[in-house]
Amino acid sequence: MPELISEEPATGAILWRGRAGDVDAEVATARAGWAGWAARPLAFRVETLRRFANVVRQRHEAFADLIARETGKPLWEARSEVDSVVAKVDISVTAYADRTAQRRLDSPMGSRMALRHKPHGVLAVLGPYNFPAHLPNGHIVPALLAGNAVVFKPSEKTLATGAFLVECFHAAGVPEACVRLLIGGPAEGKALASHRGIDGLLFTGSSRTGLALNRLFADRPEKILALEMGGNNPIVVWDTPDLHTAAVLVIQSAFTSAGQRCTAARRLIVQERLADPLIEAMDAVMRRLIVGEPHADPAPFMGPVIDNETAELLTESFLALMMGGGRPIRHLERPVEGRPFLLPAMIDVTDMAERPDVELFGPILQITRREDFDDAIEEANATRYGLSASLVSQTPALYDRFWANVRAGIVNWNRPTNGASSKAPFGGVGWSGNHRPGAYYAADYCAFPVVSNEADAARASIGIGLREA
Numbered sequence: 001m002p003e004l005i006s007e008e009p010a011t012g013a014i015l016w017r018g019r020a021g022d023v024d025a026e027v028a029t030a031r032a033g034w035a036g037w038a039a040r041p042l043a044f045r046v047e048t049l050r051r052f053a054n055v056v057r058q059r060h061e062a063f064a065d066l067i068a069r070e071t072g073k074p075l076w077e078a079r080s081e082v083d084s085v086v087a088k089v090d091i092s093v094t095a096y097a098d099r100t101a102q103r104r105l106d107s108p109m110g111s112r113m114a115l116r117h118k119p120h121g122v123l124a125v126l127g128p129y130n131f132p133a134h135l136p137n138g139h140i141v142p143a144l145l146a147g148n149a150v151v152f153k154p155s156e157k158t159l160a161t162g163a164f165l166v167e168c169f170h171a172a173g174v175p176e177a178c179v180r181l182l183i184g185g186p187a188e189g190k191a192l193a194s195h196r197g198i199d200g201l202l203f204t205g206s207s208r209t210g211l212a213l214n215r216l217f218a219d220r221p222e223k224i225l226a227l228e229m230g231g232n233n234p235i236v237v238w239d240t241p242d243l244h245t246a247a248v249l250v251i252q253s254a255f256t257s258a259g260q261r262c263t264a265a266r267r268l269i270v271q272e273r274l275a276d277p278l279i280e281a282m283d284a285v286m287r288r289l290i291v292g293e294p295h296a297d298p299a300p301f302m303g304p305v306i307d308n309e310t311a312e313l314l315t316e317s318f319l320a321l322m323m324g325g326g327r328p329i330r331h332l333e334r335p336v337e338g339r340p341f342l343l344p345a346m347i348d349v350t351d352m353a354e355r356p357d358v359e360l361f362g363p364i365l366q367i368t369r370r371e372d373f374d375d376a377i378e379e380a381n382a383t384r385y386g387l388s389a390s391l392v393s394q395t396p397a398l399y400d401r402f403w404a405n406v407r408a409g410i411v412n413w414n415r416p417t418n419g420a421s422s423k424a425p426f427g428g429v430g431w432s433g434n435h436r437p438g439a440y441y442a443a444d445y446c447a448f449p450v451v452s453n454e455a456d457a458a459r460a461s462i463g464i465g466l467r468e469a
């Protein structure tokens with residue numbers, strides 16, 4: 001089995017090393033453990049997962065430190081991610097009761113109709129690197145709560161965090177057979193996704209990978225597939241009087257997590273008359289943003305991107321936008337030789353003959369100027385993605401038009417494009433998802449409905465269509 005290592009983006013230090021896992025063995029173990037877990041009362045599973053939340057609380061600072069080191073995100077942001085991991089349990093318990101609890105339904109005379117839900121069985125979970133604990137956890141907790149077993153493969157870029165998360169489940173008493181850690185990269189991910197022993201796949205990652213998985217599952221309707229994918233998210237600034245606040249909202253949307261959020265604003269669409277003063281206001285703030293190591297003091301606003309390869313790809317993408325007619329306003333500078341720190345960049349792409357519809361998963365903001373609001377909405381929709389969109393405007397009627405016409409699963413007003421709540425469904429349309437939103441609605445894809453028409457004794461008669469005896 002090949003060896004994998006995980007490095008700290010900020011320093012290059014090796015954080016973790018290990019061998020790729022055995023997909024067959026992990027799936028077989030989960031299959032063997034699943035039935036016993038599913039047979040446990042719901043109350044037992046709830047209690048066990050609440051112990052998991054307590055274990056994470058007890059290990060909060062160690063977990064946050066590890067996430068910060070392994071992703072490069074600032075420690076304050078890693079701490080927030082661990083908070084989300086803890087909060088997920090109670091939210092999932094509420095969502096389960098709301099979305100998939102047992103119910104009595106109206107029924108014909110003399111019988112009872114019952115709605116119950118059953119787990120799928122063994123679910124594979126593939127996680128991304130940007131929220132290496134919170135987002136896989138957002139699949140694993142609801143899946144376990146519903147009575148499934150899980151084989152979890154973390155991103156190959158955040159293996160230590162994946163291992164830490166799974167250990168917390170085991171320390172809390174989740175049977176080791178029911179949450180399996182599969183170490184590996186895309187090859188192991190493909191093998192797991194293709195494995196005949198899984199009953200479904202819960203995926204968070206790029207649209208490139210998600211579309212490949214969608215093709216793989218095209219002739220497997222018997223397996224549940226949930227895809228949480230990328231975005232090419234717009235933020236529209238229109239008729240707002242407070243350009244400093246608008247600038248802060250755009251910066252928060254585009255550059256939090258060094259732009260490594262699926263909900264990050266990739267495109268600023270701005271009313272022509274506001275464009276120059278807004279860009280000036282943004283520039284004034286961006287000059288002051290601290291880009292640094294996760295544990296630096298004073299704390300950085302953002303850290304490096306995940307690795308040098310990503311930094312180089314983003315640099316090439318930025319140069320390609322320039323070659324295509326984009327006018328750089330702030331260059332994507334790389335202040336530390338050999339390390340993937342990038343300074344947040346802006347480029348005016350208004351005059352580009354063709355603006356590529358790709359997700360640049362880093363601190364790059366593309367700016368398009370528009371005179372007409374309907375044209376701005378059209379530009380916002382000029383994408384195959386549809387995850388998040390924001391409007392900054394003082395006019396409720398404009399927000400009504402924006403909400404009604406923009407095509408996205410998250411549509412915000414005078415708020416950033418990112419920072420979605422776990423207490424709501426989370427997902428997008430187009431290339432951002434496959435209509436199985438996660439977060440509060442994750443309960444929906446972790447179990448299937450079973451309707452029963454029940455009577456204590458068998459009674460039946462044929463009242464029509466029967467010849468006289």
Ligand SMILES: NC(=O)c1ccc[n+]([C@@H]2O[C@H](COP(=O)([O-])OP(=O)(O)OC[C@H]3O[C@@H](n4cnc5c(N)ncnc54)[C@H](O)[C@@H]3O)[C@@H](O)[C@H]2O)c1
Pocket residue numbers: 126127128129130131135153154155156184185186187188189190191193204205206207208209210212228229230231261262263359361432
């Ligand atoms: N919609 C959401 O909820 C959400 C949240 C976070 C990140 N994302 C997206 O994830 C991406 C960043 O994460 P990433 O770079 O880790 O994504 P990625 O698609 O490269 O990898 C995600 C996971 O899939 C595995 N994988 C890669 N190729 C595979 C294949 N062919 N078959 C099976 N498994 C495979 C990886 O090993 C990893 O575990 C961005 O596009 C971002 O928008 C989406």
Ligand SMILES: O=CCC[C@H](NC(=O)CCC(=O)O)C(=O)O
Pocket residue numbers: 130131135138260261262263417418419420421422423426438439
């Ligand atoms: O990187 C992707 C989105 C991260 C975050 N979204 C959520 O946390 C959704 C809620 C959940 O899954 O519990 C964001 O919007 O910033």
